[in-house]
Amino acid sequence: MQRPVPALQNSLLEALPPADLALFAPQLVPVELERGRLLYDPGDPIEHVFFPHDGVISLMTLMENGAAIESTTIGPEGALGLMAAVAPRQSLSRAIVQTPLRAARIGAERLHEAWERSPALRDLVDRHTEALYGHAIQSVACNALHSVEERFCRWLLTCHDRISTDTIALTQEFLADMLGVQRTTVTAVARSLQEKGMIRYRRGVVDVVDRQALQQFTCECYGVIRGTYRRLLGSEPPAEKGERPPRRAAGG
Amino acid sequence: MQRPVPALQNSLLEALPPADLALFAPQLVPVELERGRLLYDPGDPIEHVFFPHDGVISLMTLMENGAAIESTTIGPEGALGLMAAVAPRQSLSRAIVQTPLRAARIGAERLHEAWERSPALRDLVDRHTEALYGHAIQSVACNALHSVEERFCRWLLTCHDRISTDTIALTQEFLADMLGVQRTTVTAVARSLQEKGMIRYRRGVVDVVDRQALQQFTCECYGVIRGTYRRLLGSEPPAEKGERPPRRAAGG
DNA sequence: CCATCAGAGTCGAGTACTCGACAGTCTTGT
DNA sequence: ACAAGACTGTCGAGTACTCGACTCTGATGG
Numbered sequence: 001m002q003r004p005v006p007a008l009q010n011s012l013l014e015a016l017p018p019a020d021l022a023l024f025a026p027q028l029v030p031v032e033l034e035r036g037r038l039l040y041d042p043g044d045p046i047e048h049v050f051f052p053h054d055g056v057i058s059l060m061t062l063m064e065n066g067a068a069i070e071s072t073t074i075g076p077e078g079a080l081g082l083m084a085a086v087a088p089r090q091s092l093s094r095a096i097v098q099t100p101l102r103a104a105r106i107g108a109e110r111l112h113e114a115w116e117r118s119p120a121l122r123d124l125v126d127r128h129t130e131a132l133y134g135h136a137i138q139s140v141a142c143n144a145l146h147s148v149e150e151r152f153c154r155w156l157l158t159c160h161d162r163i164s165t166d167t168i169a170l171t172q173e174f175l176a177d178m179l180g181v182q183r184t185t186v187t188a189v190a191r192s193l194q195e196k197g198m199i200r201y202r203r204g205v206v207d208v209v210d211r212q213a214l215q216q217f218t219c220e221c222y223g224v225i226r227g228t229y230r231r232l233l234g235s236e237p238p239a240e241k242g243e244r245p246p247r248r249a250a251g252g
Numbered sequence: 253m254q255r256p257v258p259a260l261q262n263s264l265l266e267a268l269p270p271a272d273l274a275l276f277a278p279q280l281v282p283v284e285l286e287r288g289r290l291l292y293d294p295g296d297p298i299e300h301v302f303f304p305h306d307g308v309i310s311l312m313t314l315m316e317n318g319a320a321i322e323s324t325t326i327g328p329e330g331a332l333g334l335m336a337a338v339a340p341r342q343s344l345s346r347a348i349v350q351t352p353l354r355a356a357r358i359g360a361e362r363l364h365e366a367w368e369r370s371p372a373l374r375d376l377v378d379r380h381t382e383a384l385y386g387h388a389i390q391s392v393a394c395n396a397l398h399s400v401e402e403r404f405c406r407w408l409l410t411c412h413d414r415i416s417t418d419t420i421a422l423t424q425e426f427l428a429d430m431l432g433v434q435r436t437t438v439t440a441v442a443r444s445l446q447e448k449g450m451i452r453y454r455r456g457v458v459d460v461v462d463r464q465a466l467q468q469f470t471c472e473c474y475g476v477i478r479g480t481y482r483r484l485l486g487s488e489p490p491a492e493k494g495e496r497p498p499r500r501a502a503g504g
Numbered sequence: 505c506c507a508t509c510a511g512a513g514t515c516g517a518g519t520a521c522t523c524g525a526c527a528g529t530c531t532t533g534t
Numbered sequence: 535a536c537a538a539g540a541c542t543g544t545c546g547a548g549t550a551c552t553c554g555a556c557t558c559t560g561a562t563g564g
Contacts, residue, residue: 061393064472069396071389086378092386092480126338129381134344136388137323141313143395144321144432147550171511180396182552187512203511203560220316228344399520423541434522439543455530455541 009053010104011077011233012124020121024114028104033097035169039080040091046084048105052076055101056162058178059093068094069143070155070178072135075162077229082128084108085115098170099163127232134228142221148181149189153218155179156199156208158225166208193217261305262356263329263485264376272373276366280356285349287421291332292343298336300357304328307353308414310430311345320346321395322407322430324387327414329481334380336360337367351415379484386480394473400433401441405470407431408451408460410477418460445469 013021013028028051033039040046042062050057056075060068071093074080083089085108115121142151155175159168172190176183190206193199198214200207208214215222265273265280280303285291292298294314302309308327312320323345326332335341337360367373394403407427411420424442428435442458445451450466452459460466467474 059389061389063393063397067393067397069393071392083378083382087375089382092382093389123339126335129385130335130341130344133381133385133388136385136392137311137313137345140323140388140391140395141315141319141321141432143392145315145319173511180393183512184514184553185551187514188551191513201512425541435542436523436544437521440521443543453542 009076010051010079012079012082012128013051013104015124015234016118017120020114020118023118023121024106024111027106027110029106031101031103031105033101033103035097035100037097037101039095039097041094042090042092044091046081046089046091046108049082049084049108049111050074050080050103050105052079052101052103052162054162054164055103056098056159057101058096058098060096060178061092062094067180068177069180071139072132073098073158073162075158077162077233078128078132081108082125085111085121085125087112098159099168124233131229131232134232135225138221138225138228142219143180146219146221148179148185149192149217150219151179152186152189152193153198153214154222156206157211157214157218157222160208160211161226168206168208169204170206171204261328262303262331264331264334264380265303265356267376267486268370269372272366272370275370275373276358276363279358279362281358283353283355283357285353285355287349287352289349289353291347291349293346294342294344296343298333298341298343298360301334301336301360301363302326302332303356303358304330304332304414305354305356306414306416307355308350308411309353310348310350312348312430313344314346319432320429321432323391324384325350325410325414327410329414329485330380330384333360334377337363337373337377339364350411351420376485383481383484386484387477390473390477390480394471395432398471398473400431400437401444401469402471403431404438404441404445405450405466406474408458409463409466409470409474412460412463413478420458420460421456422458423456 031050033055039050039057052075054076056073057080058070059072059074059080061071062068074095080095081089081091088108115125142154146154152175155178156168160166172186173183176186179186190199190201193214194201196213198210198217200209283302285307291302291309304327306328308325309332310322311324311326311332313323314320326347332347333341333343340360367377394406398406404427407430408420412418424438425435428438431438442451442453445466446453448465450460450462450469452461
């Protein structure tokens with residue numbers, strides 16, 4: 001695991017042909033953002049696009065009473081605000097940094113200029129948009145059908161896939177908000193998972209102990225969403241962490 | 253209400269400058285589709301794009317056990333399969349005709365050719381995609397937070413907005429599926445709404461009796477989704493049916 | 505050392521919805 | 535006229551989650 005800090009880990013950037021990447025690579029600014037940082041609220045103009053290398057951004061739908069339900073997440077397999085490469089856009093969601101984040105940032109207009117000149121980038125943006133939509137509609141069904149326990153497991157796995165540690169800073173209160181349930185419900189579920197040896201919980205921190213067990217307990221949505229990203233972007237969230245790598249169809 | 257059958261009612265087609273529309277208008281085929289018709293299942297290649305004039309198509313997320321939860325709807329304010337104008341795509345959802353549908357249909361490749369030549373069409377496709385995404389993420393939150401009664405009302409209003417009658421053919425069983433709840437729950441809610449005089453229910457048919465009351469009973473999601481379409485596509489589902497027109501900011 | 509506070513644990517009453525079963529009713533075909 | 539099937543109504547036990555209230559614990563700062 002000891003390696004020199006890699007220059008690039010974002011799957012989208014890596015998927016671009018070097019010549020296309022070169023169109024905007026000079027404008028990419030490496031940033032490190034702390035947990036909890038608010039990047040966008042609904043209605044905010046999208047001025048920057050973020051390509052995460054390591055870490056998770058949560059996209060949340062904001063309700064009138066202040067409730068904020070997580071709709072999708074952005075990690076190293078994607079980018080935040082990428083639709084703004086096509087044309088100026090306002091954010092529809094609240095975007096919050098969920099785990100300490102290393103990312104590459106670029107001004108939306110700069111990226112737009114590259115977008116105009118690069119068919120490969122245009123194609124990537126389109127497929128990313130489609131994958132994000134696929135993520136969202138799976139969450140629609142998940143929230144209608146699946147238990148808090150299943151969704152809790154899915155959330156942990158999704159986050160764990162996108163970071164390089166087994167430890168996630170996260171209060172039960174905040175998770176309850178994102179899942180749209182009471183904190184007491186999260187407490188009960190967390191205790192149950194801890195008793196089963198799948199996670200360890202301490203003040204504001206969860207440790208993922210048994211990934212495989214989490215995968216057995218979560219709903220199909222976890223796998224479906226991974227599959228959507230893989231199919232549309234030809235990559236998956238990078239962290240495999242001991243599970244066998246999913247088969248990749250040759251030339252698929 | 254008596255008027256000659258209009259040549260066009262789809263908002264997207266109407267929003268295009270005549271010269272851009274002319275690029276593919278000759279290939280548009282008018283179709284009438286019966287209720288229940290299956291247009292796409294997940295994985296199906298999108299060969300045709302449908303522009304509804306009158307009627308509703310439901311997009312549903314299909315689960316492994318066969319459950320099909322409605323994620324978004326397509327009506328005269330939008331189009332089905334529009335992302336296939338950009339590049340060949342597979343459907344992510346099941347698409348079913350929800351009410352008798354008049355629409356214009358075009359082959360995806362034909363539309364793609366127009367898309368290549370028309371910046372206005374490209375822009376429209378992008379904004380439609382964004383609106384559909386906005387619809388989906390609002391449904392994510394709605395399914396996490398709101399009661400079956402609220403979602404029932406939202407469904408009725410959304411459908412009612414997009415058709416030209418007050419009568420909707422719809423079994424409780426099917427609605428229960430789309431909302432992801434038990435049929436008995438739908439029965440109870442339907443009875444409650446009927447007792448309040450908001451709807452009338454008979455075998456497989458609902459009549460919308462008191463639209464205003466439905467709007468008071470539904471959740472904010474109904475209005476939010478309408479607003480998203482209006483903002484991004486400069487139009488709303490056409491039917492106003494006696495409600496006062498939503499204020500439109502001058503030049504907004 | 506103490507005070508403060510954020511975060512987690514617990515408890516209990518209440519509610520919304522599930523799930524299976526069965527009865528009633530309307531529609532259609534023969 | 536009759537059967538068959540589709541749709542709705544109802545009932546009751548069970549469960550998941552809500553909601554408010556209160557306590558406990560660990561971290562932080564003065």
